[in-house]
Amino acid sequence: MKRPYKQWLYPLPSILAFIGWAFVFYSSGWSAIGLAVVWTMIGAIIYLFWARKHQDWPFSKPVIVETNKEI
Numbered sequence: 001m002k003r004p005y006k007q008w009l010y011p012l013p014s015i016l017a018f019i020g021w022a023f024v025f026y027s028s029g030w031s032a033i034g035l036a037v038v039w040t041m042i043g044a045i046i047y048l049f050w051a052r053k054h055q056d057w058p059f060s061k062p063v064i065v066e067t068n069k070e071i
Helices: 012-027 030-053
Strands: none
Touching: 012 030
């Protein structure tokens, strides 16, 4: 789909941001990394149960409708 914006020097800013956040994450220590992984897993499990209950499965094929409406 066409988008009304473009990222300057794509994908370089995204790669640099990822490297920076990976450094911050790694330098926080193994206990913080372990805690982050555990909380992420708990959140993912709760979300998948919620999505199944509400019939809003995140892995189904999305229906995308593009309009010619100007933003």
